[in-house]
Amino acid sequence: MAGKFSRPESMTDKTTHYCPGCGHGIIHRVMCEVIDELGIREKTVAVAPVGCAVLAYDYWNFDAIEAAHGRTPALATGIKRVLPDRVVFTYQGDGDLAAIGTAEIIHAGNRGEDLSVFFVNNGVYGMTGGQMAPTTLIGQTTSTSQFTRRPDKEGYPLKILEMMALLPGVVYLERTSIHSPAEVLKTRAAIKRSFETQLAGKGFSMVEILSPCPTYWGMDPARSMERIREKVIQQYPLGVVKNN
Amino acid sequence: MKAKKERTQEKGKIRYLSTGNEACGEGAIRAGCRFYAGYPITPQNELTAYMSKRMEEENGIFIQAESELAAISMVHGASAAGARAMTSSSSPGISLKQEGISYMAGAELPCVIVNVMRGGPGLGNISPAQSDYFQATKGGGHGDYKMIVLAPETVQEMFDFTHKAFSLADQYNIPVMILADGMLGQMMEPLEFSADIQPPAEPEKPWALTGARGREPLSKKSLFLGPGVLEKHNDKLREKHDEISLREACAEEYRTQDANFVICAYGTAARIARASVDKLREKGVKAGLLRPVTLWPFPEEALKKHISGETAFLTVEMSLGQMVEDIERIVGDRKRVGFYGRAGGGIPEEDEIVERALMVLDKSGKGARK
Numbered sequence: 001m002a003g004k005f006s007r008p009e010s011m012t013d014k015t016t017h018y019c020p021g022c023g024h025g026i027i028h029r030v031m032c033e034v035i036d037e038l039g040i041r042e043k044t045v046a047v048a049p050v051g052c053a054v055l056a057y058d059y060w061n062f063d064a065i066e067a068a069h070g071r072t073p074a075l076a077t078g079i080k081r082v083l084p085d086r087v088v089f090t091y092q093g094d095g096d097l098a099a100i101g102t103a104e105i106i107h108a109g110n111r112g113e114d115l116s117v118f119f120v121n122n123g124v125y126g127m128t129g130g131q132m133a134p135t136t137l138i139g140q141t142t143s144t145s146q147f148t149r150r151p152d153k154e155g156y157p158l159k160i161l162e163m164m165a166l167l168p169g170v171v172y173l174e175r176t177s178i179h180s181p182a183e184v185l186k187t188r189a190a191i192k193r194s195f196e197t198q199l200a201g202k203g204f205s206m207v208e209i210l211s212p213c214p215t216y217w218g219m220d221p222a223r224s225m226e227r228i229r230e231k232v233i234q235q236y237p238l239g240v241v242k243n244n
Numbered sequence: 245m246k247a248k249k250e251r252t253q254e255k256g257k258i259r260y261l262s263t264g265n266e267a268c269g270e271g272a273i274r275a276g277c278r279f280y281a282g283y284p285i286t287p288q289n290e291l292t293a294y295m296s297k298r299m300e301e302e303n304g305i306f307i308q309a310e311s312e313l314a315a316i317s318m319v320h321g322a323s324a325a326g327a328r329a330m331t332s333s334s335s336p337g338i339s340l341k342q343e344g345i346s347y348m349a350g351a352e353l354p355c356v357i358v359n360v361m362r363g364g365p366g367l368g369n370i371s372p373a374q375s376d377y378f379q380a381t382k383g384g385g386h387g388d389y390k391m392i393v394l395a396p397e398t399v400q401e402m403f404d405f406t407h408k409a410f411s412l413a414d415q416y417n418i419p420v421m422i423l424a425d426g427m428l429g430q431m432m433e434p435l436e437f438s439a440d441i442q443p444p445a446e447p448e449k450p451w452a453l454t455g456a457r458g459r460e461p462l463s464k465k466s467l468f469l470g471p472g473v474l475e476k477h478n479d480k481l482r483e484k485h486d487e488i489s490l491r492e493a494c495a496e497e498y499r500t501q502d503a504n505f506v507i508c509a510y511g512t513a514a515r516i517a518r519a520s521v522d523k524l525r526e527k528g529v530k531a532g533l534l535r536p537v538t539l540w541p542f543p544e545e546a547l548k549k550h551i552s553g554e555t556a557f558l559t560v561e562m563s564l565g566q567m568v569e570d571i572e573r574i575v576g577d578r579k580r581v582g583f584y585g586r587a588g589g590g591i592p593e594e595d596e597i598v599e600r601a602l603m604v605l606d607k608s609g610k611g612a613r614k
């Protein structure tokens with residue numbers, strides 16, 4: 001392996017389309033490092049979501065497919081059942097996973113599908129222009145919660161991991177963040193553990209990664225990282241939620 | 245409601261009584277289908293239940309999905325991974341599958357979808373109907389796409405057409421639909437096939453996502469950004485559709501050789517109309533039946549052969565009139581095309597068809613719509 005800051009083999013040399021300060025790039029990077037480290041690049045099939053990461057297959061140097069919005073875990077189920085010795089993961093936003101695809105994620109977990117799920121929670125719909133997501137915080141203004149998210153009108157932030165923890169088929173759940181280098185390393189470790197869970201055939205695992213969206217949070221990248229530390233992790237506590 | 249199924253095997257033929265739904269499932273198994281995902285809905289439940297048993301026996305994969313949206317997406321994944329994959333449902337569930345069908349058509353992925361139609365709109369009822377013709381043949385989901393649509397009329401054809409559907413899907417990398425109805429799905433008839441029937445030859449699938457071992461990574465998608473890129477892809481799909489239209493359109497004809505009165509009907513309606521043709525012949529009417537076997541591509545040439553002269557047409561459907569629009573378009577003279585249809589689970593009777601035929605003839609080809 002070359003120097004520490006060279007590009008992982010699992011990443012292409014394409015420049016990403018992500019906004020400045022977006023978390024997707026960091027998460028792609030550590031995920032691809034782990035794929036290199038585990039030597040699974042040539043047996044990985046990824047399922048990209050509909051969302052900002054829809055073009056992720058341009059940046060990933062392994063097989064990838066796109067799913068219809070939210071059907072990501074169902075599509076991944078089809079691949080994994082046909083190719084049980086491959087590594088199959090989904091990479092999903094909070095609109096994809098926690099709104100339109102809620103049924104698919106719960107049932108893939110409940111069937112105990114041998115999948116890794118990387119759930120990028122940025123609290124908004126990035127791709128469509130910063131609308132409210134199920135994960136949007138109380139008091140947060142978005143283009144479709146112009147008077148902020150109010151529990152009596154817009155409901156509460158959805159804690160998907162805590163819901164998933166109830167399912168016997170789900171074996172490993174962890175929530176991480178990328179607001180500091182130390183947290184990025186924890187995210188990397190959690191991604192690795194998720195892949196290892198799958199490689200051991202133990203069942204369904206999911207890492208929820210709190211990630212900034214400076215563009216639709218309306219703040220600069222540094223401030224966005226601060227916001228995660230100050231506010232987002234109060235609603236979405238970090239750490240292992242389940243480990244069987 | 246399980247009838248006893250005596251299996252006999254003589255001269256290398258397997259023969260037994262089967263429901264259409266189960267014949268369809270066996271046709272898929274014998275075609276090498278090893279992935280099935282479905283969600284319960286009447287009148288196709290026997291097919292899902294059958295697959296739950298047969299996939300296990302054949303080391304295939306059966307999944308009862310959380311919805312039809314999920315079921316078709318599972319098929320999407322299985323097909324992208326290179327498997328012969330199938331899903332089935334009935335009308336309301338097929339509406340949900342349109343999302344995945346559009347994605348698969350866009351990504352050029354083969355699969356087989358079975359629609360055992362029931363009455364609609366909405367929840368409708370669970371009786372046989374043919375009211376999803378538009379949805380099946382005109383692209384029920386979004387975007388410019390087509391799928392091949394086969395219309396069986398017997399239990400035997402439920403088996404044969406499903407078997408054939410996998411070869412068409414693989415040949416053109418396209419979703420193929422078996423468009424049946426609750427009658428065909430649930431009735432029992434003798435089924436016969438060769439004991440050593442082979443799956444259609446499976447072409448190489450260099451596009452299958454199996455991991456980038458020793459090759460460049462692949463992606464399978466229906467997203468084509470960039471100026472003109474999607475338009476080019478759409479053009480490529482159109483060329484494929486044109487080729488399929490040219491090569492695969494198929495109709496069956498009954499007593500049409502000297503006919504100057506042609507009934508057009510498919511599936512269950514065609515079975516009934518066949519008897520009406522005989523009755524009309526007894527009355528001295530030179531009647532015949534043109535039965536589209538492929539609904540898309542529509543057998544235009546077969547129909548066009550009958551357009552010359554004074555031939556009048558009667559379209560019979562278990563709907564308020566859907567295929568009739570294609571017949572009118574191809575015949576080019578609406579006045580020559582009569583229609584008889586019953587919807588919502590109503591099934592046209594032989595004599596009703598005869599009566600309507602005579603009315604159409606009395607008006608010398610100016611049959612009024614029911």
Ligand SMILES: Cc1ncc(C[n+]2csc(CCOP(=O)(O)OP(=O)(O)O)c2C)c(N)n1
Nearest residue numbers: 050051052069093094095096124125126127
């Ligand atoms: C069926 C359907 N509905 C809506 C859309 C529009 N759409 C595209 S991405 C998206 C939400 C994406 O948000 P999220 O999953 O949070 O991912 P992010 O873009 O924030 O990374 C929506 C609603 C679509 N493509 N398909």
